[in-house]
Amino acid sequence: MFYNYFKVALRHLLKHKGFSFINIAGLTLGLTACLLIGLFVRDEKQFDKFIPEGDRIYRLYYKITNNEGTSNIATTPPMFATALKQNFPEVEQTLRLLNIPSKVLFQTGSKELYEEGGVFAEPTFFDFFPLSFTYGSAVKALAAPNAIVISHSMAQKYFGSENPVGKEIRLDKDLFRVTGVFQNNPKFHLPAMYILPLAASGLPDEQLKSWGWYSFQNYVKLKKGANSSILERKFQDYTRSFLTDKQATYLPLLQPLHQIHLYSAAFKYDIAARGNITYVRALSLIAVFILLIACFNFINLATAKSLQRAKEVGVRKAIGASRSQLFAQFIGETLLLTFVSVAISIAVTYLALPWLNNFTTKQIQFTPLSNPFIILLSVGLTLALGLLAGFYPALVLSGFQPLKVLKGTALADVGPGKISWLRHGLVVVQFTLSVLLIISALVVITQVNYLHQKDLGFNKEEIMFFPMQGDNLTKNYETFKNELLQVPGVTAASVGYGFPGDMFGDGIITMPLRGEQKSVKATQVMVDFDYIKTLGLQLLAGRDFSREYKTDTAAAYIINETAAKELGFSTPEQALGHTLLWPTWRKPDLIKKGQIIGVVKDFHYKSLYDKVEPAVLHIYPQAYWKVAVKLKSADIGATVNQVKKVWNRFTPDYPLEYTFLDQSFAIMYKAEESLKTLLWIFTFITIFVSCLGLFGLAAYAAERRRKEIGVRKVLGASINQITLLLSKDFVRLVLVAILLASPVAWYCMHIWLQNFAYRIDIGWWVFAVAGFGSIAIAVITIGFQAIKAAVANPVDALRNE
Structure with a gap:
C-alpha cells in the first residue's frame, strides 16, 4: 500500500x-x-555555555542616570570586587580584569608584530573561565608577575608547532615568560588573545582601592543557593555612601554570565564580543x-x-x-x-x-x-x-x-x-x-x-592616526610633528588623547560661580595647539589655543556647546572668561585651574548611538599618546610612505601601525x-x-x-x-x-x-x-x-x- x-x-x-x-x-x-x-x-546563544557553573557567575556593571538620560556602563571601580569578597558571605570568589586598550609590540626571535586583545587579570581568571590548555596548566599560570598566557593561534604565529611554555616574549620593553597556551574558544565572550597578571600592570595600591576609577571588568561567583537579586540590593545599599555625585546617580547591578554576549549591545566601554538579541x-x-x-x-x-x-x-x-x-x-x-x-x-x-x-x-x-x-x-x-x-x-x-x-x-x-x-x-x-x-x-x-553621511562636526576624511611608540618619539613629539609638516602631502598634524572614534576619559569639571560651585561630568579631550585645525572643528566663540599665549598650556580650556549649556550659559559667548577647575588624572589632589577661552560646535566624537556629551578640550601633555595627520587627497599612498620614513628616523625599533579616522567610524556601524x-x-x-x-x-x-x-x-x-x-x-x-x-x-x-x-x-x-x-x-x-x-x-x- x-x-x-x-x-x-x-x-x-x-x-x-x-x-x-x-x-x-x-x-x-x-x-x-x-x-x-x-x-x-544557535551559535549566538551558545556563548559561555561551556563554562561549568556559569549560572553562578555574574558581571558587575552600573547604571548611571543624569541629565543626559540613563546609560549602562560595563567598567566599574576595582573596589567593587574587593568589597563584595570582604563583606558578603554569599560570594564565593571574585575576579578583576583590566583591558589593555592599545596594540602592544610583541617581539620574539626575528618576529615583531603588534597584538591586541590583551588583559591584565587576577590569578582567579582560570577558576572563573576554565579554558582548555594546549600546553601548560591553568594552575598558578598567572602567579608570577612576569608570566604570560597566550592563545593557541598566537602560539602558532610565534612558535609554530613548538611547545612555547618557558620561552620568552618581549612586550615593548618588558620581558615575559610563557606559562601556558589556551585554546581559542569562539564561544567565549572575552576575545582575549593573551593574559598578563594584574601585578604586571604596575598599578599602585591606591588605584586598586579606588571607588572612583571606573576602568575594571569585575566578576563575582556566588555560592550555591545564593540569591543574586538579594545580593544586588544589599550591594546597592552598601555602595550608596561611596558613589556620591550631585549630578548623577550610580546603581551597581549584576549581569548573568550567559546574558553578556547578547544583552550588552547598548553598554558603554565594554570589551566583550557583543551580539544583539x-x-x-x-x-x-x-x-x-x-x-x-x-x-x-x-x-x-x-x-x-x-x-x-x-x-x-x-x-x-x-x-x-x-x-x-x-x-x-x-x-x-x-x-x-x-x-x-x-x-x-x-x-x-x-x-x-x-x-x-x-x-x-x-x-x-x-x-x-x-x-x-x-x-x-x-x-x-x-x-x-x-x-x-x-x-x-x-x-x-x-x-x-x-x-x-x-x-x-x-x-x-x-x-x-x-x-x-x-x-x-x-x-x-x-x-x-x-x-x-x-x-x-x-x-x-x-x-x-x-550614519555615514551625517555631519559629524569635523572632517574625518584623509586623516590617519597612530599611537606614539618609543621614548625618543614620546619626548620629541613636537620635533616629530614639525618634520611631518615638511612632507608635501601633509597639511596638518596633532598630538593628543581623545581623537574621534578612539578612547576618551571622563572627569568632573567644576565652575565657581557667585560663591557656589557647579559641577559637570565631561569627556576630557587632551589636545595640542593644532588639534582644532587638524580635525576642522568649528569655533563658535572665542579663540583657539595659541603658542602666543603662554598661559594656554596650563590655564586654558575650550568647551563644546553641550558643556556650555550644562554649565548654565544660554549662548557660547557667555561662557568665555569663566573659570574651570579639573582634578588632574595623575594627581587628583592637584587642581588645574583655567579660563574658558573658546567654545566649539558640538562634534560627534563617539558613535551616533550616543548623544553628544559635555566635552572639555585642554592641553595636558602627560596624556598624549596618539598622532593625527591630515593628508591631501592626491596620492595618499606616497604620502603615507613619506610619513613612515619620518617615523623610522625617530623610532626605528617600532613598526608604524596606523589607521584612518573614517575606518574607525565605519567599524562602529x-x-x-x-x-x-x-x-x-x-x-x-x-x-x-x-x-x-x-x-x-x-x-x-x-x-x-x-x-x-x-x-x-x-x-x-x-x-x-x-x-x-x-x-x-x-x-x-x-x-x-x-x-x-x-x-x-x-x-x-x-x-x-x-x-x-x-x-x-x-x-x-x-x-x-x-x-x-x-x-x-x-x-x-x-x-x-x-x-x-x-x-x-x-x-x-x-x-x-
Missing part, C-alpha cells in the same frame, strides 16, 4: 512539473533561509515568515489545483477508496515533495555556510551526515512541514463527494472567477510579510546611510551594515517565494477561466481588458496587505530607531515605495500569465463546447 502511495505521488509530481518546481523551489528557499538563520541564532529575534521572525510563506504557497496551489484532481478523487471513491486512504495519499505526496525540498536545502545550506561564516566572522559547523541532531532535525522538518502544508489540501480533496464531482458541482466555491476565502487570506498574509520586510529594509538602509545586507537578502527571498505562489495561482486562475476568456474575446474584449480582469482580484489582495503591513512596520522600525540618539524620521515615501513596489511586483508576476491567456486563440478554448 505504501509503495503504491509513493508510486502515485511520484507520477503526479513528474506529470505536473511546473507545479512541482514552484513548490519545491519555494520550500527549498524557505528551508535554506531557516537553516542558515537557525545555525546563526534584537537582531537575533528579528532574524528568527524572518525565518518563520519565509517558512510560513513557503507553506502557504503549497496550500494555495494545492487547493487551486483541486479542480483538476476532482475527477480523480471521484473515480477513486467510486471504486471503493475510503477518505482515510485518499487523505494518506495526498499527505504522502506532500511528504515526498517536502523530503525533496529538505534534501536540496541541506545541500544548499552546506554550500552557502562558508559565505555565512565569512560574512559574520564566525566558525559555524554544519555536518549533516555525521551529526545526529541534524538528521533528526531533517526528519522532523519533513514530517512537520509535510503535515502542516498538506493537511488542509488533503482534507479538502479527500472530502469530495463522487456524485457531485461527476456532475461537475463539487467545486462551486473554487470555480471560474472565484478564489476561496482561504486563498484570499493566505495571499494577504504572504504579501503582508513581504511588505513588512520591504519597509524594514528601506528604513534600515536609510538609517545606515544617514558594522552590525547595522550586516543587518542591512541580511535584510536585503531575506526580503528578496520572501518576495521571490511569494511571487512563485502568486505566479502559480495566476496560472491556475487563467486555466480555470479559459473558456470564459474565449467567450469574452469572441464578444470583442481587448487584451488589456482581459489582463485587467485576471489581475484585479490579486491586486486588491496586495492593497489589503499593504494596509495591514504599514502600521506594524512603522511601529517595529520606530522601536528599532530608538537605539540611536541621532536617527531619521520615517517618511511617507517609505510606505509609498514599498506599496508601489509590491503592486508592481504582483502585476508583473500576474501579468505574464494574464497576457498569455489574453492572446491565446479563443477557438482552442471553445472547440470542445
Whole structure:
C-alpha cells in the first residue's frame, strides 16, 4: 500500500512539473533561509555555555542616570570586587580584569608584530573561565608577575608547532615568560588573545582601592543557593555612601554570565564580543515568515489545483477508496515533495555556510551526515512541514463527494472567477510579510546611510592616526610633528588623547560661580595647539589655543556647546572668561585651574548611538599618546610612505601601525551594515517565494477561466481588458496587505530607531515605495500569465463546447 502511495505521488509530481518546481523551489528557499538563520541564532546563544557553573557567575556593571538620560556602563571601580569578597558571605570568589586598550609590540626571535586583545587579570581568571590548555596548566599560570598566557593561534604565529611554555616574549620593553597556551574558544565572550597578571600592570595600591576609577571588568561567583537579586540590593545599599555625585546617580547591578554576549549591545566601554538579541529575534521572525510563506504557497496551489484532481478523487471513491486512504495519499505526496525540498536545502545550506561564516566572522559547523541532531532535525522538518502544508489540501480533496464531482458541482466555491476565502487570506498574509520586510529594509538602509553621511562636526576624511611608540618619539613629539609638516602631502598634524572614534576619559569639571560651585561630568579631550585645525572643528566663540599665549598650556580650556549649556550659559559667548577647575588624572589632589577661552560646535566624537556629551578640550601633555595627520587627497599612498620614513628616523625599533579616522567610524556601524545586507537578502527571498505562489495561482486562475476568456474575446474584449480582469482580484489582495503591513512596520522600525540618539524620521515615501513596489511586483508576476491567456486563440478554448 505504501509503495503504491509513493508510486502515485511520484507520477503526479513528474506529470505536473511546473507545479512541482514552484513548490519545491519555494520550500527549498524557505528551508535554506531557516537553516542558515537557525545555525546563526544557535551559535549566538551558545556563548559561555561551556563554562561549568556559569549560572553562578555574574558581571558587575552600573547604571548611571543624569541629565543626559540613563546609560549602562560595563567598567566599574576595582573596589567593587574587593568589597563584595570582604563583606558578603554569599560570594564565593571574585575576579578583576583590566583591558589593555592599545596594540602592544610583541617581539620574539626575528618576529615583531603588534597584538591586541590583551588583559591584565587576577590569578582567579582560570577558576572563573576554565579554558582548555594546549600546553601548560591553568594552575598558578598567572602567579608570577612576569608570566604570560597566550592563545593557541598566537602560539602558532610565534612558535609554530613548538611547545612555547618557558620561552620568552618581549612586550615593548618588558620581558615575559610563557606559562601556558589556551585554546581559542569562539564561544567565549572575552576575545582575549593573551593574559598578563594584574601585578604586571604596575598599578599602585591606591588605584586598586579606588571607588572612583571606573576602568575594571569585575566578576563575582556566588555560592550555591545564593540569591543574586538579594545580593544586588544589599550591594546597592552598601555602595550608596561611596558613589556620591550631585549630578548623577550610580546603581551597581549584576549581569548573568550567559546574558553578556547578547544583552550588552547598548553598554558603554565594554570589551566583550557583543551580539544583539534584537537582531537575533528579528532574524528568527524572518525565518518563520519565509517558512510560513513557503507553506502557504503549497496550500494555495494545492487547493487551486483541486479542480483538476476532482475527477480523480471521484473515480477513486467510486471504486471503493475510503477518505482515510485518499487523505494518506495526498499527505504522502506532500511528504515526498517536502523530503525533496529538505534534501536540496541541506545541500544548499552546506554550500552557502562558508559565505555565512565569512560574512559574520564566525566558525559555524554544519555536518549533516555525521551529526545526529541534524538528521533528526531533517526528519522532523519533513514530517512537520509535510503535515502542516498538506493537511488542509488533503482534507479538502479527500472530502469530495463522487456524485457531485461527476456532475461537475463539487467545486462551486473554487470555480471560474472565484478564489476561496482561504486563498484570499493566505495571499494577504504572504504579501503582508513581504511588505513588512520591504519597509524594514528601506528604513534600515536609510538609517545606515544617514550614519555615514551625517555631519559629524569635523572632517574625518584623509586623516590617519597612530599611537606614539618609543621614548625618543614620546619626548620629541613636537620635533616629530614639525618634520611631518615638511612632507608635501601633509597639511596638518596633532598630538593628543581623545581623537574621534578612539578612547576618551571622563572627569568632573567644576565652575565657581557667585560663591557656589557647579559641577559637570565631561569627556576630557587632551589636545595640542593644532588639534582644532587638524580635525576642522568649528569655533563658535572665542579663540583657539595659541603658542602666543603662554598661559594656554596650563590655564586654558575650550568647551563644546553641550558643556556650555550644562554649565548654565544660554549662548557660547557667555561662557568665555569663566573659570574651570579639573582634578588632574595623575594627581587628583592637584587642581588645574583655567579660563574658558573658546567654545566649539558640538562634534560627534563617539558613535551616533550616543548623544553628544559635555566635552572639555585642554592641553595636558602627560596624556598624549596618539598622532593625527591630515593628508591631501592626491596620492595618499606616497604620502603615507613619506610619513613612515619620518617615523623610522625617530623610532626605528617600532613598526608604524596606523589607521584612518573614517575606518574607525565605519567599524562602529558594522552590525547595522550586516543587518542591512541580511535584510536585503531575506526580503528578496520572501518576495521571490511569494511571487512563485502568486505566479502559480495566476496560472491556475487563467486555466480555470479559459473558456470564459474565449467567450469574452469572441464578444470583442481587448487584451488589456482581459489582463485587467485576471489581475484585479490579486491586486486588491496586495492593497489589503499593504494596509495591514504599514502600521506594524512603522511601529517595529520606530522601536528599532530608538537605539540611536541621532536617527531619521520615517517618511511617507517609505510606505509609498514599498506599496508601489509590491503592486508592481504582483502585476508583473500576474501579468505574464494574464497576457498569455489574453492572446491565446479563443477557438482552442471553445472547440470542445
